[in-house]
Amino acid sequence: xxxxxxxxxxxxxxKPIRYQGNEFNSVHKDWGKAQVRMAFAFPxxxxxxxxxxGLQILxxxxxxxxxxxxxxxxxxxxxxxxxxxxxxxxxxSLESYRPLRDFDILGFTLQYEMSFTNILNMLxxxxxxxxxxxxxxxxxxVVGGGPCAYNPEPLADFFDFFVIGDAxxxxxxxxxxxxAFKQGPSGRIAKGDFLAEISRVRGIYVPKFYEVSYNAxxxxxxxxxxxxxxPAKVVKRVxxxxxxxxxxxxxxxxxxxxxHDRVMLEVLRGCTRTCRFCQAGMIYRPVRERDQETLLKQAxxxxxxxxxxxxxxxxxxxxxxxxVQPLITSLMEExxxxxxxxxxxxxxxxAFSVDLAKEIQKVRKTGLTFAxxxxxxxxxxxxxxGVTEENLMExxxxxxxxxxxxxxxxxxxxxxxxxxxxxxxxxxxxxxxxKKGKEILKxxxxxxxxxxxxxVSSFVPKSHTPFQWVAxxxxxxLQEKQQYLKxxxxxxxxxxxxxxxxxSFLEAVFAKGDRKLGQVLETAWAKGCKFDSWSEYFKxxxxxxxxxxxxxxxxxxxxxxxxxxxxxxxxxLHTGVSKKYLFEEYQKALQAELTKDCxxxxxxxxxxxxxxxxxxxxxxxxxxxxx
Amino acid sequence: MGRYRIxxxxxxxxxxxxxxxxxxxxxxxxxxxxxxxxxSEGFNPRxxxxxxxxxxxxxxxxxxYLDLELREELEADQVLEKLRNTLPPGLSVVSxxxxxxxxxxxxxxxxxxxxxxRLKLTDKLTKAEIDDAIAKLLERxxxxxxxxxxxxxxxxxxxxxxxxxxxxxxxxxxxxxxxxVKSGSRGNIRPEEVLKALxxxxxxxxxxxxAVIHRTGLFVNRKGxxxxxxx
Ligand code: SF4
Numbered sequence: 001x002x003x004x005x006x007x008x009x010x011x012x013x014x015k016p017i018r019y020q021g022n023e024f025n026s027v028h029k030d031w032g033k034a035q036v037r038m039a040f041a042f043p044x045x046x047x048x049x050x051x052x053x054g055l056q057i058l059x060x061x062x063x064x065x066x067x068x069x070x071x072x073x074x075x076x077x078x079x080x081x082x083x084x085x086x087x088x089x090x091x092x093s094l095e096s097y098r099p100l101r102d103f104d105i106l107g108f109t110l111q112y113e114m115s116f117t118n119i120l121n122m123l124x125x126x127x128x129x130x131x132x133x134x135x136x137x138x139x140x141x142v143v144g145g146g147p148c149a150y151n152p153e154p155l156a157d158f159f160d161f162f163v164i165g166d167a168x169x170x171x172x173x174x175x176x177x178x179x180a181f182k183q184g185p186s187g188r189i190a191k192g193d194f195l196a197e198i199s200r201v202r203g204i205y206v207p208k209f210y211e212v213s214y215n216a217x218x219x220x221x222x223x224x225x226x227x228x229x230x231p232a233k234v235v236k237r238v239x240x241x242x243x244x245x246x247x248x249x250x251x252x253x254x255x256x257x258x259x260h261d262r263v264m265l266e267v268l269r270g271c272t273r274t275c276r277f278c279q280a281g282m283i284y285r286p287v288r289e290r291d292q293e294t295l296l297k298q299a300x301x302x303x304x305x306x307x308x309x310x311x312x313x314x315x316x317x318x319x320x321x322x323x324v325q326p327l328i329t330s331l332m333e334e335x336x337x338x339x340x341x342x343x344x345x346x347x348x349x350x351a352f353s354v355d356l357a358k359e360i361q362k363v364r365k366t367g368l369t370f371a372x373x374x375x376x377x378x379x380x381x382x383x384x385x386g387v388t389e390e391n392l393m394e395x396x397x398x399x400x401x402x403x404x405x406x407x408x409x410x411x412x413x414x415x416x417x418x419x420x421x422x423x424x425x426x427x428x429x430x431x432x433x434x435k436k437g438k439e440i441l442k443x444x445x446x447x448x449x450x451x452x453x454x455x456v457s458s459f460v461p462k463s464h465t466p467f468q469w470v471a472x473x474x475x476x477x478l479q480e481k482q483q484y485l486k487x488x489x490x491x492x493x494x495x496x497x498x499x500x501x502x503x504s505f506l507e508a509v510f511a512k513g514d515r516k517l518g519q520v521l522e523t524a525w526a527k528g529c530k531f532d533s534w535s536e537y538f539k540x541x542x543x544x545x546x547x548x549x550x551x552x553x554x555x556x557x558x559x560x561x562x563x564x565x566x567x568x569x570x571x572x573l574h575t576g577v578s579k580k581y582l583f584e585e586y587q588k589a590l591q592a593e594l595t596k597d598c599x600x601x602x603x604x605x606x607x608x609x610x611x612x613x614x615x616x617x618x619x620x621x622x623x624x625x626x627x
Numbered sequence: 628m629g630r631y632r633i634x635x636x637x638x639x640x641x642x643x644x645x646x647x648x649x650x651x652x653x654x655x656x657x658x659x660x661x662x663x664x665x666x667s668e669g670f671n672p673r674x675x676x677x678x679x680x681x682x683x684x685x686x687x688x689x690x691x692y693l694d695l696e697l698r699e700e701l702e703a704d705q706v707l708e709k710l711r712n713t714l715p716p717g718l719s720v721v722s723x724x725x726x727x728x729x730x731x732x733x734x735x736x737x738x739x740x741x742x743x744x745r746l747k748l749t750d751k752l753t754k755a756e757i758d759d760a761i762a763k764l765l766e767r768x769x770x771x772x773x774x775x776x777x778x779x780x781x782x783x784x785x786x787x788x789x790x791x792x793x794x795x796x797x798x799x800x801x802x803x804x805x806x807x808v809k810s811g812s813r814g815n816i817r818p819e820e821v822l823k824a825l826x827x828x829x830x831x832x833x834x835x836x837x838a839v840i841h842r843t844g845l846f847v848n849r850k851g852x853x854x855x856x857x858x
């Protein structure tokens with residue numbers, strides 16, 4: 001199959017390197033010797049998927065075991081898909097060019113809702129029946145994990161099971177169990193027995209073992225296990241200590257330019273700043289930091305094994321790492337001769353972060369991005385952003401003084417309680433930043449030109465957050481706000497861009513959706529929806545048609561304001577954060593009351609630490625910089 | 628300080644690398660090898676590394692060249708050995724030699740390139756018929772093809788740049804060609820352009836998308852002789 005594809009197909013597609021699979025550090029194992037074979041599927045392009053740290057972690061974890069094998073597959077771009085279909089070729093794994101059907105397990109990572117149609121498309125391209133109930137033992141088990149697995153209900157019909165939480169905790173347990181249930185001369189897994197067994201493992205959710213009943217108004221009456229042996233609530237898996245957790249130091253080095261083409265050094269996991277819209281901040285709790293020695297050692301090995309020219313210190317908020325300053329100093333010292341740069345993917349809105357950026361960007365100066373998220377102090381307090389205008393102005397002043405001339409500001413519209421003033425506040429803030437920049441450039445007698453980019457997304461309520469009780473703004477209202485802002489931002493130094501509100505609407509529908517949405521997904525896919533997050537392929541009208549045909553009202557999911565008592569479709573999936581705490585946070589939001597970060601203040605009792613028997617793991621207490 | 632000239636091959640899957648990706652793959656291999664690269668000054672320091680010429684995506688090559696500067700002086704064999712272990716599959720170093728600091732940049736020296744091409748014929752043709760078509764093409768006073776330029780389509784004259792073009796064999800519906808063409812900064816002819824001329828002007832019909840092109844050599848001009856840059 002490889003020969004045929006390399007000679008007849010690859011020369012005809014754009015960027016054939018995406019499908020080449022022979023990158024440095026890729027692992028090519030003896031198919032016959034592996035006892036359980038899994039394909040890790042990323043339902044988007046190679047360039048996007050290869051920038052995902054989780055893939056590299058699981059790839060190393062499994063392939064380090066002699067009896068197991070993990071290969072990769074990405075969504076093929078449409079030209080590749082067309083050729084595969086025309087030649088009647090099934091979707092294949094990159095390493096061994098084997099049809100996905102031949103694997104024991106097919107694992108999808110669920111990173112964003114708008115990749116769901118790509119999952120169906122990939123199954124179809126692989127010749128695998130879409131619905132789990134239609135797949136006999138001769139097809140692979142299909143599993144999903146990642147952030148969207150915290151509400152996988154719209155996908156429940158298509159998957160055999162889901163992993164809730166840190167996958168490096170549980171993946172080997174899954175594969176060992178699969179090994180025990182391989183049987184007969186065909187060597188396929190006895191799925192029924194396997195699922196019965198695995199459903200009792202913590203962090204594993206087998207949707208067919210849970211029954212959902214609906215009430216008269218279309219909401220959920222209850223979600224109950226169908227037999228007493230599976231847990232009523234599936235509790236997430238969590239790595240207690242990142243220092244002892246598996247970390248790959250020989251990641252695959254892609255040839256092609258990927259979205260994040262650099263070494264990813266994960267300095268900490270979790271964030272307890274409690275931005276009330278942020279799902280990651282809730283599902284990845286508690287905060288666990290790696291110690292500096294471990295990080296330095298990993299960084300050295302990573303550079304030696306990959307040859308990358310840049311190390312990105314990744315996490316939800318790296319400037320919060322309690323030892324960030326000494327860490328950066330020692331990394332810079334270590335790599336100064338080899339010209340390895342350091343980067344921070346996300347900056348906090350304060351002067352401290354700008355100082356860090358200054359220090360690490362002595363070599364390469366790229367643009368700076370800050371995320372005040374909302375235009376007025378009141379609204380920033382509603383979302384608990386914990387950032388003041390003063391913080392922002394200090395930060396941008398520092399940045400302009402240090403020679404940066406392009407600054408990007410991230411905002412959201414459609415946040416709960418938002419008024420016209422809040423939207424106008426975004427423009428005001430942008431002009432203040434521009435004015436500050438002009439002043440500083442004038443002082444420096446600099447002739448450089450300034451650029452402020454205002455990037456505005458639409459708020460999407462997500463499961464497991466304080467804002468799960470919030471109704472999303474209707475599409476037309478979001479569009480009006482976008483246009484209003486456009487009318488206010490008329491300056492040649494300001495660039496304004498915003499996301500398609502219709503896409504945000506569908507995102508909300510699926511983020512808060514239930515099992516009834518499975519048929520909508522299938523219908524939309526059958527009508528040609530795929531690569532929805534790529535604007536050239538997004539077919540909104542087709543989506544609406546699909547909803548109509550299935551007799552389902554998407555607005556029910558996105559625009560309704562659920563009560564506290566309402567049973568959510570994800571009620572049986574437990575992150576450790578209590579519903580009571582989330583609701584309290586929602587109430588505080590409506591009062592614009594702040595909640596402080598538990599790293600630096602008292603514990604407000606989200607419940608994770610006690611409930612999951614974990615704790616915050618900080619290298620140094622209370623010195624993470626100014627809050 | 629040491630300056631080195633390296634001969635390398637780009638085969639199998641690595642043929643799909645673009646020139647930029649190839650440069651990056653080498654930079655990373657050098658860093659993995661722990662070789663003390665010298666860097667350019669300025670805001671965006673790059674390793675001091677220059678390639679002879681860019682080979683098109685999809686084209687394999689047996690002989691490519693690059694010049695490299697190191698901060699320390701090592702033996703050429705050492706450089707070769709270290710790189711051998713760190714290049715990705717598909718890229719391989721053949722030889723390496725030290726070059727004096729004054730040798731001009733590779734890119735400026737290249738004069739010609741040699742290719743083998745395999746064409747999937749759409750008609751049943753014999754070698755004699757193909758020889759005939761080639762002869763007719765080469766007899767023309769002018770061999771012009773249209774290429775996509777920066778400002779839309781442009782005419783390009785190939786006549787003076789085709790040094791050699793012949794059919795070496797026909798096997799199972801595939802024609803094997805050998806061509807030697809002008810290459811480098813003083814005029815560059817791409818093998819695809821010659822194939823286009825064969826298709827359009829000599830009316831040789833084959834499937835252009837499936838053409839397999841392999842570069843067998845790059846040459847510099849030394850006293851009127853075309854020789855390998857390693858000499
Ligand atoms: S339980 Fe308390 S300390 Fe632990 S993450 Fe939640 S708020 Fe922070």
